[in-house]
Amino acid sequence: MTEIKRTSLYQSHLAMGARMAPFGGWSMPIAYGSQIGEHHCVRRHAGMFDVSHMTIVDVSGARAQAFLGYTLANDVTKLGAAPAAAPRALYSCMLREDGGVLDDLIAYGLAQNQFRLVVNAATRDKDLAWLTRQASAYAVTVEERDDLAMIAVQGPAAVPEFVRCAFDGAAASSLKPFTAMRLGEWLVARTGYTGVDGLEIMLPAAEAPALWQALATQGVAACGLGARDTLRLEAGLNLYGQDMDESVTPLECGLGWTVAFTFGRNFVGREALERQQAAGPGVSQFGLILRGRGVLRSGCEVVTNAGQGLVTSGSFSPTLGCSIGLARLPQGARGRCEVSIRGHTHSARIVAPPFVRNGKIRVELD
Amino acid sequence: MSEIPSELKYTKDHEWVREADDGSWVVGITDHAQTALGDLVFVELPEVDAELSAGDACAVVESVKAASDVYSPLSGVIAETNAALNDAPELVNSDPYGDGWLFRIRPGSPAELEELLTSEDYERLLVELDD
Numbered sequence: 149m150t151e152i153k154r155t156s157l158y159q160s161h162l163a164m165g166a167r168m169a170p171f172g173g174w175s176m177p178i179a180y181g182s183q184i185g186e187h188h189c190v191r192r193h194a195g196m197f198d199v200s201h202m203t204i205v206d207v208s209g210a211r212a213q214a215f216l217g218y219t220l221a222n223d224v225t226k227l228g229a230a231p232a233a234a235p236r237a238l239y240s241c242m243l244r245e246d247g248g249v250l251d252d253l254i255a256y257g258l259a260q261n262q263f264r265l266v267v268n269a270a271t272r273d274k275d276l277a278w279l280t281r282q283a284s285a286y287a288v289t290v291e292e293r294d295d296l297a298m299i300a301v302q303g304p305a306a307v308p309e310f311v312r313c314a315f316d317g318a319a320a321s322s323l324k325p326f327t328a329m330r331l332g333e334w335l336v337a338r339t340g341y342t343g344v345d346g347l348e349i350m351l352p353a354a355e356a357p358a359l360w361q362a363l364a365t366q367g368v369a370a371c372g373l374g375a376r377d378t379l380r381l382e383a384g385l386n387l388y389g390q391d392m393d394e395s396v397t398p399l400e401c402g403l404g405w406t407v408a409f410t411f412g413r414n415f416v417g418r419e420a421l422e423r424q425q426a427a428g429p430g431v432s433q434f435g436l437i438l439r440g441r442g443v444l445r446s447g448c449e450v451v452t453n454a455g456q457g458l459v460t461s462g463s464f465s466p467t468l469g470c471s472i473g474l475a476r477l478p479q480g481a482r483g484r485c486e487v488s489i490r491g492h493t494h495s496a497r498i499v500a501p502p503f504v505r506n507g508k509i510r511v512e513l514d
Numbered sequence: 515m516s517e518i519p520s521e522l523k524y525t526k527d528h529e530w531v532r533e534a535d536d537g538s539w540v541v542g543i544t545d546h547a548q549t550a551l552g553d554l555v556f557v558e559l560p561e562v563d564a565e566l567s568a569g570d571a572c573a574v575v576e577s578v579k580a581a582s583d584v585y586s587p588l589s590g591v592i593a594e595t596n597a598a599l600n601d602a603p604e605l606v607n608s609d610p611y612g613d614g615w616l617f618r619i620r621p622g623s624p625a626e627l628e629e630l631l632t633s634e635d636y637e638r639l640l641v642e643l644d645d
Contacts, residue, residue, distance in 0.1 A: 167549070182607070183578060184553045374552060374578060441556050443576055464555045464578045471555075490581060 155200035156297045156353035160360050164370050172269030174201040176373055183374030187466045190342055190379055191507055194303035195371035196363050201269040204296050204350060205279065208262045209288030216263055218415055219282050220255060221398060223408035227257030235259075235328040237339050240406055242267075242275070243417030247397040247424060251275050252388050252406075254339060256328055264335070264350075266298075268388050282416075297356035301363065302346030302379070304507065310336075310347055313362035320347060341376065343383025343505050381472060382465050384435060384501025390446055391433065391460040391474050399424055400476065401460075402433030402501075431457065434481060435501035436473040437511060442487075442494045444473035449488045452481035452498065459487065467504045468513065474501065516545040518637050519611055523630035525587045526639060530611060531630055534618060538593045542615045543575060543584060543606065546640055551577040554603040559595040559617055566590060566619070568626050573616055575606065587630060590621040 153174045161168065166177035177198065179186060189195045207216065216224045222240030235256050242250045251271045256264040267275045272292075279290045301310050311317045319329055320336055325345075328337035333352055340346040351359065364370060377387070386392060392401035399407075399421060407421060436459065438444055444462030457477030465472040477485075477498070487496050499511045518524075523531045528547035532540045548554070558574040566572050566586040573584035595617045598605060606614035621627065631639065 167552075179552060182553050182604075184604075378578065441558070443555065443578075443581070445580075 153201075155198055156356045157198045157200065157299075157360055160357050161198065161370075164364075166370070166372060169373075171373060172201055173272070174269060176201055177370070179372040179374045180370050183372060183378070184466045186369055186371035186375035187378050189369035190303045190344065190371060190375065191467060191504075192303070193369075194301060194305040194309045194346075195369040195375065196360065197300040197302070197371050197376055198297075198356075198360070199300050199348070200297040200353070200356065202298055203267045203269060203272040203275065204293040204298070205265045205267065205276065206258075206262070206291045206293055207265060207279070207283075207288055208291075209286065210261055211286040212261045212263055212288045215283060215286035215288045216255065217413055218286075219279065221407045221415055221417060221421075222255075223410045223413065224255055224257065224263065225410075226408070227255065227263075235330075235335070235337075237326045237328060237337055241398050241403055242278070243398070243415070243421075244394060245416060245420065247399075247417045247420035248394040249388070249392045249396055249398060249401070249403075250278060250394060252386060252392075252403070256335070256337065258335075264293075270389060293350075295353060296350050297353040298348060298350050299356060299359060299363075300340055300342075300346060300348045301368065302340045302342040303344055306344075306346040306368075307338075309363060309366055309368050310349070313359070313366060323347075341383075341385055342379040343385065343502055344379075344507065378463050378466060381461055381463050381474070382467055382502070382504040384474070384503060386433075386474070387461055396476070397421060397424055397429070399429040400431050400433070402474075428479070430479060431476050432479050433460070434475050434477050435499040435503060435511070436462075436475050436485070436487070436496045437468070437499055437503070437513070438471040438473070438487065438494055438496040439514060440494050442489050442492070443471040444487060444496065445489065450475050450477060450485050450496075451488075452477050452485040453483055454478040454480040457481065465503060468509060468511075470513075472503050516549060516640070517611070518544070518546075518633045518640075520633045522611065522633060523587075523627070524633065524636035525585070525630060527585050529584060529587050531587050538618045538620045539588060539590075540615050540618050541584075541587060542610055544636070545610050547582075548607045548610045548614070551575060551582060552579050553577055554606050557599040557603045557606065557616070559599065560592045562592050562595060564592045566592065568623070575603075584616060586619065588619055588621045588626050589623045590619040592617055593620050594618040
């Protein structure tokens with residue numbers, strides 16, 4: 149039996165009264181009090197998340213760029229020559245030969261021949277096995293950095309709050325979105341999973357409690373996985389394992405924009421995707437809003453003008469005050485649709501995500 | 515350990531019951547239940563005058579996480595439901611034994627009252643669940 153893992157912030161979470169639950173092999177905080185309250189803190193000011201359960205993998209070697217050029221669907225040459233001072237970040241899928249999504253991840257160009265990948269927690273074993281297998285042909289080193297913790301600080305005040313407590317952290321204010329900087333042994337990236345400004349800080353695990361405590365003392369709200377899910381859903385961001393899995397291609401789950409069909413670059417899954425693109429994927433990812441008294445849930449059947457589909461992710465949007473979801477529906481689906489929830493039919497409206505971006509509601513509420 | 519007022523009665527499905535002045539019984543869900551559910555977003559209550567048997571699923575509490583059925587602890591007729599929960603379902607989280615009450619029932623079978631759990635019984639049940 150695999151033992152459940154604890155991050156270096158485990159005791160901090162208990163001390164704050166967090167409700168813990170197993171997630172992807174880790175004991176993680178779901179909420180510390182009201183998860184809706186935590187969600188509002190992020191939208192209105194700043195909240196912090198322990199995301200140390202994510203898998204951090206460093207890839208290095210003379211052919212590291214070529215290796216990632218082959219294994220990732222997005223093009224890591226977009227990370228530029230990657231001078232060590234201004235690393236960039238890139239969101240990408242990692243595919244199977246048949247185009248199915250193995251995982252979604254963020255790739256950072258740390259230096260010449262040195263990259264960092266942040267992949268999901270639940271897919272750790274699968275991803276490491278896959279990367280290690282592919283790596284042998286390129287003679288690159290694939291090293292899991294389980295010595296690092298990760299804290300995400302998100303919200304309109306996230307960057308100023310971090311700058312206030314991080315020694316020498318002032319440069320974080322001038323980070324462009326999707327770029328990163330080194331702060332001693334820390335890597336500070338202007339990235340996030342909430343659709344609002346913020347930072348994700350990768351740091352030695354032993355140093356995480358002090359940063360967490362410093363932020364807490366300044367009044368940054370501790371937020372759990374419950375709020376993380378409602379925030380990312382409002383932002384229209386996919387969750388691997390729900391919105392897509394190995395049986396779904398990027399074209400079918402709204403991630404076609406992350407696939408770079410660069411001339412002359414062969415990557416795993418390219419051929420299958422090109423075939424699908426030529427034939428037309430048949431399904432696509434849409435947003436749903438349910439204004440009535442019900443909550444969309446993963447797996448609910450959806451009947452649209454263009455045929456039947458499925459809710460892939462559903463929850464309650466604290467910002468909109470009603471239920472929202474992402475759904476895989478036939479191409480051409482639009483207008484109102486009917487969703488089956490717990491044996492009852494509810495009327496919902498098909499919209500284009502995101503639902504909320506940078507604090508503003510981006511969809512029409514009827 | 516969650517709050518378990520000693521003067522109330524309980525069920526194994528995490529409902530509490532309190533006798534009102536007029537002999538009807540007020541029903542709600544326990545502190546343990548509201549904590550497990552998380553923030554409530556909708557509460558569906560039975561119709562007034564509905565006739566129920568003990569154990570009937572008669573209400574639904576829906577949190578951000580999931581929807582859960584609430585079972586009637588007693589047989590009887592619904593006398594009143596808590597209308598405040600329509601616009602403020604979060605009362606169940608913030609005050610599960612007070613303003614978060616769900617409905618009031620006029621019991622049809624006094625013998626059923628004997629089968630309800632005492633606060634000590636319920637506390638023991640929670641300890642067992644924890645193991």
